[in-house]
Amino acid sequence: MEKIDKKYVDFSVMAGTYKxxxxxKFTNRPQWNKPEPGDVLSNLPGTIIQIKVKKGxxxxxxxxxxxxxxxxxxxxxxAPVSGIVTDINVNVGDKIGKNHLMIKIVENEK
Amino acid sequence: xxxxxxxxxxxxxxxxxxxKGGGEAAIEKQVAMGKLTARERIQAILDKNSFxxxxxxxxxxxxxxxxxxxxFAADGVVTGTGTIGxxxxxxxxxxxxxxxxxxxxxxxxxITKVMDxxxxxxxxxxxxxxxxxxxxxxxxxxxAGYGEIFYRNTIASGVIPQLSLILGPCAGGAVYSPAxxxxxxxxxxISKMFxxxxxxxxxxxxxxxxxxxxxxxxxxxxxxxNAHFYALNEEECFEQVKNxxxxxxxxxxxxxxxxxxxxxxxxxNIEEVVPSDPKQPYDVRxxxxxxxxxxxxxxxxxxxxxxxxxxxxxxxxxxxxFVANQPMVLAGVLDCDSADKAARFIRxxxxxxxxxxxxxxxxxxxxxxxxxHAGVIxxxxxxxxxxxxxxxxxxxxxxxxxYGGGYIAMNSRHLGADFMFAWPxxxxxxxxPDGAANIIFRKEIMEAEDQEAMRQEKVNEYIEKxxxxxxxxxxxxxxxxxxxxxxxxxxxxxxxxxxxxxECRPERKHGLPPF
Numbered sequence: 333m334e335k336i337d338k339k340y341v342d343f344s345v346m347a348g349t350y351k352x353x354x355x356x357k358f359t360n361r362p363q364w365n366k367p368e369p370g371d372v373l374s375n376l377p378g379t380i381i382q383i384k385v386k387k388g389x390x391x392x393x394x395x396x397x398x399x400x401x402x403x404x405x406x407x408x409x410x411a412p413v414s415g416i417v418t419d420i421n422v423n424v425g426d427k428i429g430k431n432h433l434m435i436k437i438v439e440n441e442k
Numbered sequence: 443x444x445x446x447x448x449x450x451x452x453x454x455x456x457x458x459x460x461x462k463g464g465g466e467a468a469i470e471k472q473v474a475m476g477k478l479t480a481r482e483r484i485q486a487i488l489d490k491n492s493f494x495x496x497x498x499x500x501x502x503x504x505x506x507x508x509x510x511x512x513x514f515a516a517d518g519v520v521t522g523t524g525t526i527g528x529x530x531x532x533x534x535x536x537x538x539x540x541x542x543x544x545x546x547x548x549x550x551x552x553i554t555k556v557m558d559x560x561x562x563x564x565x566x567x568x569x570x571x572x573x574x575x576x577x578x579x580x581x582x583x584x585x586a587g588y589g590e591i592f593y594r595n596t597i598a599s600g601v602i603p604q605l606s607l608i609l610g611p612c613a614g615g616a617v618y619s620p621a622x623x624x625x626x627x628x629x630x631x632i633s634k635m636f637x638x639x640x641x642x643x644x645x646x647x648x649x650x651x652x653x654x655x656x657x658x659x660x661x662x663x664x665x666x667x668n669a670h671f672y673a674l675n676e677e678e679c680f681e682q683v684k685n686x687x688x689x690x691x692x693x694x695x696x697x698x699x700x701x702x703x704x705x706x707x708x709x710x711n712i713e714e715v716v717p718s719d720p721k722q723p724y725d726v727r728x729x730x731x732x733x734x735x736x737x738x739x740x741x742x743x744x745x746x747x748x749x750x751x752x753x754x755x756x757x758x759x760x761x762x763x764f765v766a767n768q769p770m771v772l773a774g775v776l777d778c779d780s781a782d783k784a785a786r787f788i789r790x791x792x793x794x795x796x797x798x799x800x801x802x803x804x805x806x807x808x809x810x811x812x813x814x815h816a817g818v819i820x821x822x823x824x825x826x827x828x829x830x831x832x833x834x835x836x837x838x839x840x841x842x843x844x845y846g847g848g849y850i851a852m853n854s855r856h857l858g859a860d861f862m863f864a865w866p867x868x869x870x871x872x873x874x875p876d877g878a879a880n881i882i883f884r885k886e887i888m889e890a891e892d893q894e895a896m897r898q899e900k901v902n903e904y905i906e907k908x909x910x911x912x913x914x915x916x917x918x919x920x921x922x923x924x925x926x927x928x929x930x931x932x933x934x935x936x937x938x939x940x941x942x943x944x945e946c947r948p949e950r951k952h953g954l955p956p957f
Contacts, residue, residue: 340723343773347805347845347874350721350773355748357665357779358772364811377647402646427648 370437378402380426389417415439460515464539480520480535488524495522497552507579517549521556532560535570542574550587557594564693566603572610588615595622600793602693608633628659628669664745689754689761698761708737712926720842726766733930747779752787763791766801777808778821785824792832800853803841820956827955829857835940837861840868855919861936864911864920875904
């Protein structure tokens, strides 16, 4: 019974390391990255209707950045922090998915 | 008498028209898709000649967009009653050949009528879904129809078994009826289930995905967990339905049908199935096959969250629900999905008077940011809730590892287990030896010259003292330490003793499980 199949791999949990199979879902689980406070991500799939800022522009927290149509609503996307717009990764008319990095703002030093 | 003959002939003619469904061309299309027609499906599931159709002559009441001039045979859904293995069931099958099986208010009312009959007569209801969705021309009336079905699905939940067969498209709001039922059956290449289809996704996101990749049978059986049974063709699906119904009662006031008790027929030796090294994997279903009658185990949701195994078997001729950690997959850990899977099954067993046997061998919860952020706390809590809430007989056998929160969760004495057995290989401890030694002997390990050697020594010391069933047994948390070979007879005795078990709970409207 000590004959162990090659399809088993080492898998560590707090209690120890075990020989087991992995699932597709576990293997493909998303890796976590620390979010940047100035990254403006879409929280719904939708279409970019209007862009109100330009690259290099200074923006204040709460300032309107763009209009993003999603789920039949014109959503106002505002700056999460005060700083400089360093990147605009979308154009008017673009269809984007969820968690798409639309605009990057480098936060003012506090 | 001549008049009677005439009217009988007229009735037969009317029936024959309805029985043709959407007509030859539409039926040919249905067959070309590898699908049976609604009536053929009902015939294939029910006992021969047992189908009694209701509402054959119901007409839709759409008045707009030229609908008043259209006739739809049986309004696109065949409904009625019949028997399976002699037991009564209510059944409906949407007929894709008639207006794409689209659902209007009268179509829905035909369905709710058989659901009402099922609830009143306390028999299972089987729904066969094969529909393009709401009949748009009927507008909000179609939506009303869905709502009335969902309401009855909810009221009937836990009272009568509800089975949903997805034998065609089932999209948009329509998916919520199957989702509210107890068992969902899917068939490769035929079932298609989603809230928003590929067209919407393409329009909104520009993402191209086929119906199959988005919500095909395999997707729901393996990824979403929406389906409980997966078959390669309709015939296999119908066999699964019939097999499942043999294991469960007609309603919540009855016991599942008893059959003649049989000894397990597997050639496997239970002592050889489980490796003594707690780090080596095995298939826990082999343990189940060693202890159930005839080694006959009906697994549910085989492909999804395979780190926990659930399903029905019989012991001494009576149905038992099994919940077992699967060391062969993800070391048998509990995670969001496996907790959902186990909790829902436990609640089904409790609702329908089926005793629960838990086989435990798990190192704890799955670590990871994705798990924590996906809410493993509230999902994991469902298992605690379901076990604690259940008043059916509850028996646990600890095979090897029972560490920490996992030990408590897997039907421990503390959650109300009636009988707790442990094999001599059981390790019932606050955590695994590696982790525990690192914490308890941190100072000794840090101060040692050879830290690794000291760590190993302390791990061994911990294993010696605590990685066994006797500490828990000394406190009465485990009733008996048993030899693996005794497992079947011990469980049989426990179940025999619990046959008249009654347990009272404080009165309340309903509890609040962490949904």
